[in-house]
Amino acid sequence: MGNVPVMTHDTPLSPRPPHDLVTGPERLLTSARLRAYGVTAAETAEHCRPGGPWQQLLPGVVLLRPGPPTSQERLHAVLLYAARERAPGAVPAQPGPGDGSGPDRSEAMITGLAALTLHGVAGAPPLPSLDVIDVLVPRQRRLRSAGCARIVRTAALPGARTVTGVPVAPVARALADAVAGLTDPGPVRRLLTEAVRGGHCEPAAVVRELRRARLLSRPHVVDAVESLVAEGRALAEERLYRMVREYGLPEPVWNVDLRLPGGPSLGGLDAYWPEQAVAVALDTRAHRQDDDALWARYAAQRERLEGLGITVVHLTPRKLRDCPEHQAVVVRTALMAANDREPAGYVVVLPR
Structure with a gap:
């Protein structure tokens, strides 16, 4: 018997011409996936040149078409950037489409304002208006914020909810991550109140997350919490x-x-x-x-x-x-x- 070839992370799955990739179901691919399909780094760079048919949305994440990305494409690009790449044949914690390789999305989820919008919290901004999308990852991950992806770290990832096919942090955690980046009392109070009023979460869960994030020392957050408690009390009595x-x-x-x-x-x-x-x-x-x-x-x-x-x-x-x-x-x-x-x-x- 001859030697059996060993498949490595960079072994092409099946060489495909770049133009064939665009007709497939995946319009977003990582550089590692492109290499696995036989597309060299030079070919990727050539296709991503200004005016070219592809574009690099984030480091190592390529959109296989020109024109502005949709909100859904931005969300998936952020997750591709933040998620740890799996070796071919690995079994993901959260299976997705494809051949079992690619990013392991059990290690990344959308949080902050984008997550609140996906959960349907009234007062959260529309996705196209967000310049950055917060993504929650384990603290030990070596990642930096880049482009539209803002890295938020945590010692322990909460259980993600799937919304429109996207892993999203629970509302209480997403609120804490959103509030951490807000300095205007109005939006903070509005988001906390609407999340409770809309039945997305209980005040107790929100306050626990705010305390865990050490945000209860900020005066505008404390004022918003007082309004939140009053709102939650009224709902409980009702x-x-x-x-x-x-x-x-x-x-x-x-x-x-x-x-x-x-x-x-x-x-x-x-x-x-x-x-x-x-x-x-x-x-x-x-x-x-x-x-x-x-x-x-x-x-x-x-x-x-x-x-x-x-x-x-x-x-x-x-x-x-x-x-x-x-x-x-x-x-x-x-x-x-x-x-x-x-x-x-x-x-x-x-x-x-």
Whole structure:
């Protein structure tokens, strides 16, 4: 038997004339892919000359046609530039079209303003208006921002969402990356509020990402977060009202403050059923920077109320959004169990 040729990263897959590549499904190719197809660096440079049939959009990324690139082509070019090249025959973490070789897009995803636009967040700018597109990569990658690609690094990549065939960072992470590059309070407040109002993410997730990015020391971000918290609180209360009415729960008294007769306040509650001594409190502690202190206050309040025989049900905005029927069952169960408990101590119920 003769020697079996060893296939290397630069071995041509099947030599193809440059003009044949343009008729294929891929209009964007890396320089490494072109070499694998048998196109030399000199041929690529010749085709990418001013007025030529090709153009180099980013270092090592070639668009096989003249004219301005579309928004989708810019997005894919940025991903091709940022993604690590796979050897032929390698199995990608996120399979895509082709022969199994090419860029491994599990190591790059669109983030920042472009990602918010892809997610459909109101107030995010249209893709053609963006001079740069943020792309999130692992911190250890040796890449520099170039052309329309702005590199954003992270210690751990979040799970990407696929939007129009493009891997995109989750909304909360994309918001943090977008806010990092904004200095005008207006756009920051608008993006945060619209992301929550549009149901794209919860305020708690946004604040966690802003804190992780160390952006909560910026005054204009802190002001925007206050608006975000108010918006999230209003949405959570609306979901609570809807849950009570849509799932046939008895009407409670809303937004009350409980006190011992002639004594101090026992804390505010979002809903209270006096006859059953059942209370609902919306858990918004993740919206604040002092989570531990706020949680300690929640726990102390719950302990005081349960010591008086009052059942406290904590509901999160996210659970009210994602599974309101289950939350209604939790509250109904607490109301039905009231008959099996000792009567609660007397408390004064005041509007909050």
